[in-house]
Amino acid sequence: MKKTLLRIRTLLCAGVFMLTTAVAQAQLRVEISGVGTNQIPISVAIFANEDTAGQSISTIIRADLMRSGVFRVVNNGDVISETTPVNLARWRDKGVDALVVGSVVKLADERLDIGYKLIDTIKGSELSSFRLTVPTSFARLGAHRIADDIFEKLTGIKSVFATRIAYVIKTAGEYRLEVADSDGENPMLAIRSPEPLISPVWSPDGSKLAYVSFEDKKPIVYIQDLATRQRIVAANFKGSNSAPAWSPDGSKLAIALSRDGLTQIYIVNSDGSNLRRLTNTAGIDTEPRFAPDGESVYFTSDRSGGPQIYRMNMKGGEARRVTFSGAYNISPRISPDGNLLAYISRREGRFQLFILDLNSMKETKLSDAARDESPSFAPNSRYLMIATGSGSNSTLAVVSTDGSTRYNLTTRTGDIREPAWGPFMK
Amino acid sequence: MYLTKAISVMLAAALLFSACSTTKPDSSATVEERTGKPVSRDSGSAQTEPVGSGDISKSGSRAENRAESVKYADPFNDPTSVLAKRSIYFDVDSFNIKEEFKSVLEAHAQYLIARSDRKVLLQGHTDERGGSEYNLALGQKRAEAVRRTLAIFGVPEAQMEAVSFGKEKPRATSSDEAAWAENRRCDLAY
Numbered sequence: 001m002k003k004t005l006l007r008i009r010t011l012l013c014a015g016v017f018m019l020t021t022a023v024a025q026a027q028l029r030v031e032i033s034g035v036g037t038n039q040i041p042i043s044v045a046i047f048a049n050e051d052t053a054g055q056s057i058s059t060i061i062r063a064d065l066m067r068s069g070v071f072r073v074v075n076n077g078d079v080i081s082e083t084t085p086v087n088l089a090r091w092r093d094k095g096v097d098a099l100v101v102g103s104v105v106k107l108a109d110e111r112l113d114i115g116y117k118l119i120d121t122i123k124g125s126e127l128s129s130f131r132l133t134v135p136t137s138f139a140r141l142g143a144h145r146i147a148d149d150i151f152e153k154l155t156g157i158k159s160v161f162a163t164r165i166a167y168v169i170k171t172a173g174e175y176r177l178e179v180a181d182s183d184g185e186n187p188m189l190a191i192r193s194p195e196p197l198i199s200p201v202w203s204p205d206g207s208k209l210a211y212v213s214f215e216d217k218k219p220i221v222y223i224q225d226l227a228t229r230q231r232i233v234a235a236n237f238k239g240s241n242s243a244p245a246w247s248p249d250g251s252k253l254a255i256a257l258s259r260d261g262l263t264q265i266y267i268v269n270s271d272g273s274n275l276r277r278l279t280n281t282a283g284i285d286t287e288p289r290f291a292p293d294g295e296s297v298y299f300t301s302d303r304s305g306g307p308q309i310y311r312m313n314m315k316g317g318e319a320r321r322v323t324f325s326g327a328y329n330i331s332p333r334i335s336p337d338g339n340l341l342a343y344i345s346r347r348e349g350r351f352q353l354f355i356l357d358l359n360s361m362k363e364t365k366l367s368d369a370a371r372d373e374s375p376s377f378a379p380n381s382r383y384l385m386i387a388t389g390s391g392s393n394s395t396l397a398v399v400s401t402d403g404s405t406r407y408n409l410t411t412r413t414g415d416i417r418e419p420a421w422g423p424f425m426k
Numbered sequence: 427m428y429l430t431k432a433i434s435v436m437l438a439a440a441l442l443f444s445a446c447s448t449t450k451p452d453s454s455a456t457v458e459e460r461t462g463k464p465v466s467r468d469s470g471s472a473q474t475e476p477v478g479s480g481d482i483s484k485s486g487s488r489a490e491n492r493a494e495s496v497k498y499a500d501p502f503n504d505p506t507s508v509l510a511k512r513s514i515y516f517d518v519d520s521f522n523i524k525e526e527f528k529s530v531l532e533a534h535a536q537y538l539i540a541r542s543d544r545k546v547l548l549q550g551h552t553d554e555r556g557g558s559e560y561n562l563a564l565g566q567k568r569a570e571a572v573r574r575t576l577a578i579f580g581v582p583e584a585q586m587e588a589v590s591f592g593k594e595k596p597r598a599t600s601s602d603e604a605a606w607a608e609n610r611r612c613d614l615a616y
Contacts, residue, residue, distance in 0.1 A: 344557055
C-alpha cells in the first residue's frame with residue numbers, strides 16, 4: 001500500500017485568499033447522450049468513518065465520476081474500508097466492474113488520513129491504492145485526487161477532478177472574479193469590483209490570473225498573483241486594453257490594444273515591458289491565443305468582412321484563415337494537446353460551441369443552445385467549459401469533446417460568465 | 427481646404443448659439459460653471475465667484491433673474507441644446523455613422539474646438555449578443571468612427587480618447603430588439 005503525503009504548500013496554493021463562502025449544494029444533472037452503453041459500471045462504497053472528514057468523501061467521488069460521463073455509477077449504501085473483506089461475487093452480480101472502498105482517520109492536528117483502494121471485481125485484483133494526508137479543510141481536494149486516480153487507472157487518460165476554474169459572477173451589484181474547484185465548490189474571491197471584469201486567463205503554472213478590469217472606466221489588463229493577491233498592470237495604453245493570453249512558457253502575453261486606432265494584437269512581456277505589435281490590418285484583430293508549441297497565434301479577425309479565425313506565426317508574416325463555415329466565428333481556443341480548435345459560431349442567429357479537428361479539418365457542433373460563449377479547455381483536452389444562457393440566467397456548462405456528455409454547474413446562483421479552466425495542479 | 431469648411435461651420439454655429447446669448451466664453455463675464463446649474467449672465471457686474479458664494483442679497487437677485495429667463499453661460503449645460511444629445515446609435519454589426527447623427531457630431535466638434543480645455547471620452551457599446559472580446563472591439567470601432575468624424579470636423583487629437591465597453595455596460599437591460607438598439611451606441615462623455 002502506497003503512502004502518499006500531499007505537500008501542504010501545494011494545497012495552500014489551491015486557495016489561500018480570503019473568504020470561503022459555503023453555498024448551496026450542487027444539484028447534479030448530467031446529460032449523457034449516445035454512448036451510454038460504453039460506460040464503465042463502477043460503485044463507490046461509503047468510506048469508513050467518513051463523517052469525521054466533515055465532507056462525504058464517497059459522495060464527492062461519485063459525483064466526479066458521474067460528471068465525467070465515462071462511468072455508470074451504481075448505488076452503494078455499504079460502508080467498506082480498504083481492510084474489510086469484500087464479497088466480489090455480490091458486486092459482479094450487480095453488474096459492477098470496479099469497486100471503490102476506503103476509510104478516513106481524523107488525526108490530532110486537524111488533518112485527515114484517507115485510505116483508498118480500487119478493486120477489479122472480475123479479476124478480484126487491486127487496481128490501485130494509496131493513503132493521503134490532508135488538512136481537514138482540504139477534504140474535498142483529497143476526494144478529487146482519489147477520483148482522478150480512479151479515472152486514470154480505468155481509462156488511461158489524465159483526469160481533471162482536482163483542478164480549479166476561474167469565472168466572473170455578477171451578483172448584488174458587483175462583479176467578482178472567483179476561483180473554485182472544478183465542480184464549482186469552494187469558491188474563493190480573487191477580486192471584486194463595482195465595474196465589469198472579463199477575460200480571466202490562467203498562467204501556465206497556475207499561480208496567476210491575467211484579466212481585464214473596467215475599474216478605471218476603460219478596459220485595462222492586470223496580472224494578479226493568486227497567493228499574495230498582489231497585482232501589476234500588464235497593459236494600460238491609450239484606448240482599450242484587453243484579451244490577454246499567456247504564452248506556453250508564461251513569459252509573455254498576447255493582448256488586444258486599440259492604442260493605434262483600431263483593435264490589433266500585440267505581444268508584451270508578463271511584467272508589462274517590451275511591447276511589440278503582431279498584426280497590422282485595417283480592421284479588428286483580437287482574441288489571440290497561443291498554439292501549445294508557442295510558435296503561432298490563433299486569433300479573431302474581421303479582415304474578410306465578418307469575424308473569422310486566423311493563425312499566424314509569432315515571427316510575423318501572412319495570416320492563414322482557419323474557419324470557413326458561417327459568417328461569424330469567434331473566440332478561438334486551442335486544446336492543450338494541440339489537436340482541436342474550439343470556437344463560437346453564430347448560425348441562424350444562435351451562438352453555439354464548435355470544434356475543428358486540426359488534423360482532419362473536420363468541424364463538429366457540440367451544442368444546440370442559443371447563447372454559448374467563451375469556451376475553455378480542460379487541461380486534459382477532453383472537456384470544454386462554456387458560459388451559456390443570457391443576461392441574469394447565464395450559467396457554466398461542461399461539454400465533452402466527443403459530444404457525449406453535458407452538464408451544468410449549478411453551485412452558484414447569479415450571472416456567471418467568462419470561465420477559465422486552470423492547469424493541472426502540481 | 428477643410429479648414430475653410432471648419433471656419434464656415436463655426437460661423438454657422440455661432441449664429442445658432444447667439445440665441446443662447448453666448449458665442450465664445452468671455453472671461454470678464456464668465457460664471458463658474460462647475461456646479462453645472464444654469465446661471466444667468468448679468469452684464470456689467472463681476473460674476474466670477476461661484477453660484478451661492480455671494481451674500482444673501484446678491485444670490486436673491488440672481489434667483490430672480492433665473493426665474494425670468496434661463497440663460498446658459500455654457501451651451502453644454504443647456505438641456506435643449508443639440509449638445510445635450512450625447513449618444514450616437516448604430517445598426518447591427520455596424521460601425522457606420524448614420525446621416526441623422528452627423529449634425530450632432532458637428533455641434534460637439536464646434537464646442538470642443540471652442541473650448542480647448544474640454545476633453546471628450548468616446549465610449550463605444552454593443553448589444554449583448556456575441557462574445558465579450560469581439561464586442562469590445564466592435565464597440566471600439568464605433569468609438570473610433572465617432573472620433574474620426576470629430577477629427578474631420580477639426581477637433582484636435584489631444585481632446586479625444588476612444589474607448590470601448592463592449593457589451594459590459596448596457597443601458598437597457600432587457601433582451602429584446604428595443605434594448606439591443608439602445609445599446610448599439612457610442613456615448614460622448616465629458
